[in-house]
Amino acid sequence: MLFIQFFKSSIGKKWIMACSGGFLLLFLCSHAAGNATLFNSLPLFQAYSDQLHSHPLIIAILSKVLFMVFVIHIVTGVVLFLQNRKARGTGYKVQKRAVKYSQASRTMIYSGLFILLYILVHTCAVSFGDHGTIGLTISYLFSSPLVILFYIISFIVLAIHLNHGFWSMLQTFGVNHPEYNTLIRNLTYIVPVFFLLIFSAISLLFIF
Amino acid sequence: MPTTNITLSLEIWRQKDSKAKGDFETYKLSNISTDMSFLEMLDVLNEQLTREGSDPVAFDHDCREGICGMCAAVINGIAHGPEPETTLCQLHMRHFDDGDTLVIEPFRSRAFPIHKDLVIDRSSLDRIIQAGGYTSVNTGGTPDGNSTPIPSATAELAMDAASCIGCGACVASCPNSAAMLFTGAKISQLSLLPQGQPERKERAMAMVTAMDKEGFGNCTNERECEAVCPQGISIRHIARMNREFVKASFFA
Ligand code: SF4
Numbered sequence: 001m002l003f004i005q006f007f008k009s010s011i012g013k014k015w016i017m018a019c020s021g022g023f024l025l026l027f028l029c030s031h032a033a034g035n036a037t038l039f040n041s042l043p044l045f046q047a048y049s050d051q052l053h054s055h056p057l058i059i060a061i062l063s064k065v066l067f068m069v070f071v072i073h074i075v076t077g078v079v080l081f082l083q084n085r086k087a088r089g090t091g092y093k094v095q096k097r098a099v100k101y102s103q104a105s106r107t108m109i110y111s112g113l114f115i116l117l118y119i120l121v122h123t124c125a126v127s128f129g130d131h132g133t134i135g136l137t138i139s140y141l142f143s144s145p146l147v148i149l150f151y152i153i154s155f156i157v158l159a160i161h162l163n164h165g166f167w168s169m170l171q172t173f174g175v176n177h178p179e180y181n182t183l184i185r186n187l188t189y190i191v192p193v194f195f196l197l198i199f200s201a202i203s204l205l206f207i208f
Numbered sequence: 209m210p211t212t213n214i215t216l217s218l219e220i221w222r223q224k225d226s227k228a229k230g231d232f233e234t235y236k237l238s239n240i241s242t243d244m245s246f247l248e249m250l251d252v253l254n255e256q257l258t259r260e261g262s263d264p265v266a267f268d269h270d271c272r273e274g275i276c277g278m279c280a281a282v283i284n285g286i287a288h289g290p291e292p293e294t295t296l297c298q299l300h301m302r303h304f305d306d307g308d309t310l311v312i313e314p315f316r317s318r319a320f321p322i323h324k325d326l327v328i329d330r331s332s333l334d335r336i337i338q339a340g341g342y343t344s345v346n347t348g349g350t351p352d353g354n355s356t357p358i359p360s361a362t363a364e365l366a367m368d369a370a371s372c373i374g375c376g377a378c379v380a381s382c383p384n385s386a387a388m389l390f391t392g393a394k395i396s397q398l399s400l401l402p403q404g405q406p407e408r409k410e411r412a413m414a415m416v417t418a419m420d421k422e423g424f425g426n427c428t429n430e431r432e433c434e435a436v437c438p439q440g441i442s443i444r445h446i447a448r449m450n451r452e453f454v455k456a457s458f459f460a
């Protein structure tokens with residue numbers, strides 16, 4: 001009862017978004033670390049993949065959990081979007097923002113849905129394929145400039161999503177203190193740019 | 209700044225009563241002194257309308273010195289107008305140029321029904337306060353000054369939160385119509401002080417629940433509220449409310 005009440009409340013939904021978002025951020029870190037083996041060589045990446053998939057139980061549990069967290073994050077995000085649209089009633093004739101840089105926060109639902117599209121494409125093309133030959137799959141995939149372009153656009157959208165998401169997560173957790181706010185503000189740029197650079201570099205590896 | 213007289217074109221939301229369907233009306237106003245406040249400018253308009261025999265524009269106001277929180281309107285898309293940390297009554301016409309068009313709309317939220325023109329019903333905010341309940345104070349003689357020590361930094365923070373005048377601009381400016389800045393300030397004010405401790409958790413719980421019941425939206429950390437708040441209330445108080453609510457929900 002306590003849990004249901006909490007998660008139905010407006011602040012509870014914020015926490016769901018922040019916790020699931022935080023989990024997905026951790027997943028991004030591990031994904032980036034795994035992919036970083038590609039900077040060394042394709043066989044090393046294949047070896048990493050083989051090693052990972054030699055633990056079927058871990059893979060089964062983690063992929064189910066990851067899937068659940070994704071669903072929770074998306075469903076809650078869409079519910080928030082729909083509920084919030086109704087809360088205004090009649091809209092304003094002149095719509096203006098007082099905050100200077102609000103492009104990222106304003107477009108969370110759209111950047112989120114684009115990332116969802118990307119994930120569908122990416123999982124169909126790579127994750128659900130044969131892991132024994134994943135090295136071949138991706139080197140074939142990234143030989144097409146169109147695919148690379150789609151991937152890089154997606155990473156840019158992801159970076160924009162993270163720019164608001166990362167800060168918003170900390171604010172929801174109650175991390176807001178004048179002493180750390182400069183650091184946090186810098187991190188809202190550093191974290192997204194880090195992922196943008198590392199993932200884009202990986203998708204560009206194959207044409208050089 | 210020298211005084212000049214400016215001419216304005218106003219587009220104002222006119223709505224007969226809470227049931228009627230409103231619309232914008234355009235008015236021309238000339239010879240407005242830049243020393244006037246925004247509400248004085250509306251007074252001039254209303255005199256003009258009364259002389260013409262038409263219905264004056266209804267708007268809320270009381271103190272006209274930025275402390276009561278009654279005045280409220282959205283000017284060209286910004287609640288309380290373009291000047292930061294300024295209520296509408298404290299906004300002066302010198303911030304506008306000759307020939308400007310000003311679109312004047314009521315604060316909009318499902319939880320703020322419109323009574324008439326720019327006058328809205330903000331009793332939803334009162335009900336959040338009521339849900340907060342009481343603080344326990346011992347009866348008896350007046351306590352000695354400083355008998356309850358409070359660090360001055362804490363007292364300042366509590367005072368910052370307490371300076372909320374309940375105008376509702378945070379709700380009006382929030383893209384989600386959320387009332388988190390208001391509720392965060394009201395919860396923080398007492399949870400920071402020793403006098404607020406006995407009922408601290410019940411209060412956080414009850415006020416957030418009341419806020420959700422009124423039909424305000426959900427906060428998605430857009431920061432618009434902080435940008436328009438005439439009292440400069442920081443979203444730090446929302447962060448504190450988030451913590452208070454979790455503590456109250458799971459560790460009560
Ligand atoms: S928090 Fe600021 S904007 Fe909101 S009601 Fe209080 S004074 Fe007005």
Ligand code: FES
Nearest residue numbers: 272276277279297
């Ligand atoms: S009339 Fe009192 S604050 Fe504006």
